[in-house]
Amino acid sequence: MQLVFVRHGEPDYEKDSLTPKGFKEADILAERTAKWKPDAVFCSPLGRAQDTMRPSLKNWPDITPVTCDWLKEFHYKIKDPIDGHDRIAWDFMPQYFCSQEDLHDKDKWFATDFMETGEVKKHLEETRKGIDELLARYGYHHKGNGFFDIEKSSDQTLVFFCHFGIISVITGYLTGIAPPTLWQGFFMAPTAVTVFNSEEREKGKGAFRAQYFGDVSHLLAFGEPISHSGYFSDVFEF
DSSP states (O other), rough: OOEEEOOOOOEETTEEEHHHOHHHHHHHHHHHTOOOSSSSEESSHHHHHHHHHHHTTTOTTEEEEEEEEGGSSSOEEEOOOTTTOOOTOOOOOOHHHHOOOGGGOOOGGGSTTGGGGHHHHHHHHHHHHHHHHHHHHHEEEEEEEEEEEESSSOOEEOOOHHHHHHHHHHHHHTTTOOOOHHHHHHOOTTTTEEHHHHHHHHEEEEEEEEEEEEEOOHHTTTHHHHHHTOOOOOOOOO
C-alpha cells in the first residue's frame, strides 16, 4: 500500500486559501498527479488544502474526495514556556527546543508541562485514531510503534492533501519519531510530496517506510521557484 501526502500550495493564511503563486503551484502539481492512479483521496477541511487538491481532481473524475477533520493543520495553542503567550505547539526557538530532551522523545513530548497547557494530547489522539481507523478499513491494523498486522496485502494508493504540521504528526506516528523533531528539523515546501510504502517482509506483517519526503521535483521541472513559506532561511534551488 502507498500513502501519498501533499502539502498545500503557498498559503494565504488570512484568507485560508492560496496566493497567486500557490494557485500556480497547484496547477503544476496537477501535471504531476495526472500520472497517479489513486484508489481514494482524502483532504483537510481547510481552504488552502482544498484549493490545492482541486486541479488534481480533474485527473480523477471517478473519485469523490473525503474531507477528514483530523487532517486539518496541527495548529493547537499552548502557553509559551518563556513568556507565557499563546503560541502554536510546534513553534519553538532552536536554543530552547534543543535543550528540552523530552521534546525529542516520541512517548513524552506531548506530556511535557507546557504541552499540557493546551489540548495537544487530545488532538494527537484524534489524529492517531483517524489514521488507524482509515488504514484498518483497508486491512492494515496498527499494533503499536508503526507495526501492522495485515489481513491481505494491498497495492492500493491513498492520497492526502493537507499540511506540514499534521503530516509530521502522522510521519512520527508511523515511524517512531517525535513530531517536534520533524517540525523543528525538517522543511516541507508548498506542494511537496511525501510517499510511504508498506514493507511486508513477513506474510501478514509490515510497516510503512518513507520513499520520498518533501519532494518538489514537479516545481523544478517547470522552472517554478520553491516557496520558503514556513522556512526561516533561504531555499536552496537545485
